[in-house]
Amino acid sequence: MAVIIDKNKCVGCTLCVPACPFAAIDMVKGIAVINDQCTLCGACLEICPVTAIYREEEQACEECTPQSYQGVWVFAEQRQGQMLNIAYELLGEGKKLAGALGVELSAVLIGADVSNLAPDLFAYGADKVYLVEDKELELYRTETYTAAFVSLVKKHLPEIILMGATNIGRDLAPRVAGRLVTGLTADCTELSVDLEERILLQTRPAFGGNLMATILCPAHRPQMATVRPGVMKKITPDYQKSGQLVRESYHSQEVTVRTIVREIVKEAGKVVNLEDAKIVVSGGRGMGSAEGRALLEKLAAKLGGVVGASRGAVDAGLLPSAHQVGQTGKTVHPKLYIACGISGAIQHVAGMQGSQVIVAINKNPAAPIFKVADYGIVGDVHQVVPLLIAAIDEQNAKKQP
């Protein structure tokens, strides 16, 4: 349970020193030494040219019996009887994992009078739907949903659970993992299975998106992960397909409830559907004023796209935070992403690098955004964007017979 540098092997090359994100490696008398800052992240392991750095691995815990856990589960999050898209996206991903493992894919549907949503879950890939209905479960509350979910897990023992990294999924998942004494990996961007060990490989951005980390939960079950909306792909629904509906009861008398939801308020203008957009036109701090925002909106409207923003633009008040793309904003994967006046900080790139084609317009030729762009134009957005709008008009005019 430590990262260790073999001092007989270390040749003092210092390559590991800058590789450590936590400044945990010092050079002492020409040899690398790990200090107290070490978080055991392992970033130094692969960089060492003489394999002097290794990690002492933990023995598997004996009381856990991962073998008795089987199947992949997805939390089918609904709000006021409406299924969220993330549930279908997770089913798409879950189907791949279940296929690789040769097990069933199940959806967990919790609410009051929500059985009508089950056919959609089957169509999007679920082999089985566990349905827990009770009037106490009409609105999401941490305590009631945790109790319902945990009792299902204890009864049916799934090996993998996926939840959406929504404001509700990120509330429920840690509470469930805490109670089940198991691992939870947040905001995974890639999931796969090590078939030999039968372990879920969970890859997520770490250190503010500056690094990627692959996380394992070797000895505890279930293995739990959350995934942000827009990251995974749903399958084309097949309404010929059916599945098994399993009704489970909710024992309200056994659950201590200390919270009440008094009301739910929808705020107009808060919903910006960036995750499903085919075209995104994003602006950065370089867009400057309200005039810049108008330019973005005009270009987006011309292309039938949605307006996005960098954190810089949101902090500067150019656009509300609902438009933010990136590590602390939304993850998008449109066919076309146009970055206007965005420098391309890694936190922004983390949210848009899944786009099929990326166009960058920036006056600084050294801006990192050009490294991820398919097409770049070096120039002032206030000059280039109006020209682009005009050129698109021209192109559209050509298309007319």
Add this chain to the structure above:
Amino acid sequence: MKIVVCIKQVPNTTEVKFDPKTGTLIREGLPTIINPEDKNALEEAVSIASRVGGQVTALSMGPAQADYALRETLAMGATEAILLSDRAFAGADTWATSYALAKAVEKIGEYSLIFCGRQAIDGDTAQVGPELAEHLDIPHVTYVRRIVSLDDKCVVVERALEDGYEVVECQLPALLTTLKELNVPRFPSASGIVTAFDEKKVQVWTAEAVGADPAKIGLKGSPTQVKRTFTPPVKGTGKILTGTHKDAVQQLVQELAAKQLL
């Protein structure tokens, strides 16, 4: 009212730079700060304590260097500060971290509220708050953007949702995780800084001091393990369209049209 605030000292990940030649992180001069949303947590606690009376205990788990962040909490108005620090905590994931914090909170004793920032900028998991509440068997509310009312028995808050918010009433003791919309953290006063750094003390508690089970802390107590970390792959440098702006835009439109993106 007794309030506990959990804070984390984090590297300022928004200022990370990469060496363009080697592709590795440049860490020299990377400042450490109190995690931004933890400052909102602290601000709320301090302002409640000054309004209704009471004391605020700032709690952090981390290496000895986190003493600095805790002194900053004292300068901002925390009554006392506790650093949970022990080599045995190293490598803790969110489960083991929240377990250790829970043992410290139990040692602190009678409390009405615990505040945590929603998530830390170096991990972005948002898991420690809810897991801490689970270990303590108290209710929690995440994504708190406004406190509507508070008395001895109950707190009413607005909890942010993607498309609005919900108003949640919660019995005390409870744990709340805070968003930056909640308030504007105060700057410490000059005299506050002097007192915090010259006169006040940060208590240091070890794993043994809080009675933590050695099997449940650090890497050993962590269900998850990091298998490897790597620099995110980037797409190769694309095509820079040259010529006048007009030429460049024409080329772009043709390329996009050829790909049927227009």
